Amino acid sequence: MSNLLKAACVGLALLAAVPQSWAGNPDRSGEAGAYELLMNGWGRTSGVFGMNSANVGGLEAMQLNPAGLAFTKKTEILFARTHWLQGSEVFINAAGIAQKFGKDKGNVVGVTINALDFGEIERTTTSLPEGGIGTYKPGFLNIGVGYSRAFSNSIYAGVVFRLINERIDDASATGFCIDAGIQYVTGPRENIHFGIALRNVGTPMKFSGDGLNFRGSATEGDFAATQSQRTQRFELPSQLNLGAAYDWYIDKAKENPDHRLTFMANFTSNSFGKDQFGGGLEYGWRNIVMVRGGYRYEDGITQFETRTSAFTGLAAGMSVQVPLTKKKNEGATLGVDYSYRATSPFKGTHTYGVRINL
Numbered sequence: 115m116s117n118l119l120k121a122a123c124v125g126l127a128l129l130a131a132v133p134q135s136w137a138g139n140p141d142r143s144g145e146a147g148a149y150e151l152l153m154n155g156w157g158r159t160s161g162v163f164g165m166n167s168a169n170v171g172g173l174e175a176m177q178l179n180p181a182g183l184a185f186t187k188k189t190e191i192l193f194a195r196t197h198w199l200q201g202s203e204v205f206i207n208a209a210g211i212a213q214k215f216g217k218d219k220g221n222v223v224g225v226t227i228n229a230l231d232f233g234e235i236e237r238t239t240t241s242l243p244e245g246g247i248g249t250y251k252p253g254f255l256n257i258g259v260g261y262s263r264a265f266s267n268s269i270y271a272g273v274v275f276r277l278i279n280e281r282i283d284d285a286s287a288t289g290f291c292i293d294a295g296i297q298y299v300t301g302p303r304e305n306i307h308f309g310i311a312l313r314n315v316g317t318p319m320k321f322s323g324d325g326l327n328f329r330g331s332a333t334e335g336d337f338a339a340t341q342s343q344r345t346q347r348f349e350l351p352s353q354l355n356l357g358a359a360y361d362w363y364i365d366k367a368k369e370n371p372d373h374r375l376t377f378m379a380n381f382t383s384n385s386f387g388k389d390q391f392g393g394g395l396e397y398g399w400r401n402i403v404m405v406r407g408g409y410r411y412e413d414g415i416t417q418f419e420t421r422t423s424a425f426t427g428l429a430a431g432m433s434v435q436v437p438l439t440k441k442k443n444e445g446a447t448l449g450v451d452y453s454y455r456a457t458s459p460f461k462g463t464h465t466y467g468v469r470i471n472l
Contacts, residue, residue, distance in 0.1 A: 140413070143422065146386035147348035148278050148289065150254050151314050155196045155206035155228055157451025157467030161431020162394030162408030165380040168297060168309035168357030173212040173469075176226050176260045178355060179295035179311035180272030183262035186212045186222045187471060194451070194467035198230075199424055199460040205231040206465075212260075220264040222272075230254035255279045258293075267304070270297045276316070278350075284325030291316025291350050305361035312354055318347040354383040374398040378408070388412040388422070394429075404433040418458070428456040431465075447471045 154160045156174040167179045173192045175182025189212070196206035210226035232252050236245040256279070262272030274293040280286065295311030326343045357380040364373035378394040394408030407430040414420030415427050431453030439445030451467035 140388045140422070142386045143388070144386075145349070146351040147287075147319055148256075148280065148314075148350050150228070150230055151256060151276075151278065151291070152351055152353070153196075153198065153206060153228075153230075155194055155208040155465065156192070157194050157431065157453050157465045158404075158406075158433060160196075160455060160463075160465050161406045161429055161433075161451070161453035162378060162396065163392060163410040163427070163429040163455065164355075164382075165378045165392050165394035165408045165410065166357065166359060166396075167295075167311055167355040167380050169307040169359035169361075169376065169378065170309075173210045173224055173226065175262070175272070176210070176224055176258050176274050176293070178313075179297060179309050179357070180260050180262055180274045180293050181270040181295045181297040181309065181311070183212060183222050183224050183260050183272050184220070184264045184270040184297075186214050186224070189213050189472040190224075191470040191472075192467065193469075194465060196463060196465040198463050199457055200462055200464060201460045203233055207231055208467075210258075222262045224258075224260040224262075226258045226260075228256050228258075250283050253279070253281045260293075268299050270299070271295070276314075278316075278319065280319070280321075282325065285321050285323035287319040287321045289317045289319035289350065295355070301361075303361070303363060305363065307357075307359040307361075309357045309359075310355065312352070314350045314352045316350050318349055320347045321345045349386070351387070352385045356381045356383075370400075372400050388414075392427070402435055402437070404435070406431050406433075421458075424457045424460060425463075426456045426458050430454055435469075 154164055154177055156177055159166060159170055159174045159178055164178055170178050170182040171185030173190045192210050194208040198204040198206055206228060208228045210224060212222055212224035214222045234249040234251050237248045237250050238245045256276055258274045258276040260272060260274040264270050272295060276291045278289045291314045293313045297307060297309045300306045326345060328341055359376055359378045362375045363371040364375060365371050376396045381391040383389050390410050390412045392408060392410040394406060396404060396406035398404045409427050411427055414422060433449055433451045435447050435449035437447050449469040453465045455463040457463060
């Protein structure tokens with residue numbers, strides 16, 4: 115009971131930090147910036163459309179619920195590449211590392227880097243709209259540093275500090291944000307999961323740089339002067355995740371069961387968009403082969419005329435994880451992840467990942 119009380123207190127503390135505007139506000143869609151913070155470039159969590167905020171574990175937890183970082187066994191290294199909205203020629207490159215430390219091995223730190231690749235874009239001006247004067251390459255980058263701790267066998271909490279940078283050759287914007295979350299695990303086989311996470315709470319961002327300066331006449335006198343244009347600040351796309359999950363072990367083995375079926379449900383409240391909710395399902399065989407799928411719903415998503423997102427809600431994926439030692443569910447492993455998210459238009463979003471657990 116004391117553990118449950120502690121989890122409830124932490125959850126209430128997080129909820130108390132949520133602004134009154136949390137209710138999903140589609141009228142504010144497009145008013146925020148840095149939406150790359152909501153673009154999931156990891157292979158496992160994207161395979162269920164992020165419906166696993168209650169039971170996500172390891173390095174990918176830094177994208178949904180930092181508390182899950184505490185489930186890193188020892189050392190985890192992860193690389194992923196996402197073909198975002200195939201046909202748009204936009205890619206997400208993601209990499210990270212997590213390490214458990216401390217005498218009780220209850221502490222984990224992690225670092226992730228996510229970068230958008232737009233390729234090279236033809237440079238144009240008002241006088242040369244057809245280009246022919248070279249190219250430029252935008253850069254969207256965010257770096258997260260996370261810490262998570264297991265306070266008991268039931269309560270896990272974590273936080274991520276994130277640096278965001280958006281730039282072109284002569285203008286850029288920089289901001290900071292914090293993610294925080296908890297997970298509570300209970301049940302006869304530790305198979306019932308609850309989670310809550312608050313994401314992307316941070317400083318407004320504003321573009322500045324030489325690209326916003328121009329030569330013009332001074333307001334007084336007849337001499338030329340360099341003038342700077344003001345830009346509008348924009349907020350970050352903050353959101354709140356509430357999730358639950360249940361592991362059903364098909365076989366009766368209490369340790370290292372061969373068959374697992376996990377049911378997941380999640381609700382997301384967006385401060386600058388529609389609320390989303392849905393569920394996911396994952397089947398795991400001996401922690402070697404995992405097949406998963408999910409569906410995320412938001413108002414109007416089923417009709418083309420009312421849909422405000424390219425994603426139609428369906429996602430699926432699988433992982434193959436090969437042990438590098440003879441010990442079952444122990445020691446080093448090498449895994450490959452893949453996920454697909456259906457879209458209209460474009461030809462879907464594909465993610466490929468490689469993970470190493472040491």
